[in-house]
Amino acid sequence: MPRIAEARPSAEPSSAGQKARYQRILRAAAKHGAANGLERVQMHDVAKDAGVAIATLYRYFPSKTHLFTAVMAQQVAQLEEATTAADLGQDPVAAVTEMLIQASRQLLRRPLLANAMMQSNNAAHASTVSDAIRIDSAFRDLILRTLDLDEPTEHDYRLVRLLEQAWYGVLTQSLNMRVELADAEADIRLACTLLLAERSNAVT
Known part of the structure; x- marks a missing residue:
């Protein structure tokens, strides 16, 4: 069972660059989720694979x-x-x-x-x-x-x-x-x- 989501809103991408980063994160998450399952996915690995800072990942996905x-x-x-x-x-x-x-x-x-x-x-x-x-x-x-x-x-x-x-x-x-x-x-x-x-x- 995943950790219950933090009680704070996630940021929404607005610029073209932000939307591109957002999509890279989703693709990386899907790749890691398909290979490892939810419990073994590490947010640092998703951020690295998406080419974004961990702070950027958590801004969109707490x-x-x-x-x-x-x-x-x-x-x-x-x-x-x-x-x-x-x-x-x-x-x-x-x-x-x-x-x-x-x-x-x-x-x-x-x-x-x-x-x-x-x-x-x-x-x-x-x-x-x-x-x-x-x-x-x-x-x-x-x-x-x-x-x-x-x-x-x-x-x-x-x-x-x-x-x-x-x-x-x-x-x-x-x-x-x-x-x-x-x-x-x-x-x-x-x-x-x-x-x-x-x-x-x-x-x-």
Whole structure:
């Protein structure tokens, strides 16, 4: 379990140079997380690999919780480039299912990094780790957009929240070797079918 994030806000990069350093830090963190897992990652090693001073690293990321939650936020943001159901002419529920399965496969290719990100996100307090809120918001919006819902209802938000929780739980079990990948994917398909059935084009 990562150390609980320090109760102070992290700095946000603004200039081009700061943004470049920020991205180098995230890349270095992902590299070290994939190779070593959360507990064995050393902030000094990340700073050295990113070519920044340790003080710069801590200004943006006061703890490993901040750091790996930010890595996860970046990966969720990359999912937003996925093709939507409207673009594919695909059933929206099938599109969400495929998106979640592809995201799972991508994460499970680097299980130590996936565990580092998920442990950090679990430990992140929304008041001190702003990326935790970004993750929730981006993932929710991605699912709603893939469902092609321009005006989601409160019921839609609730279903999406339940689906996120189901996916997160299935992924955690897979990372902990408690379910095989094929079973995990079958569980994801079932969760999407059960929770989003009313949004399927196949519903009569």
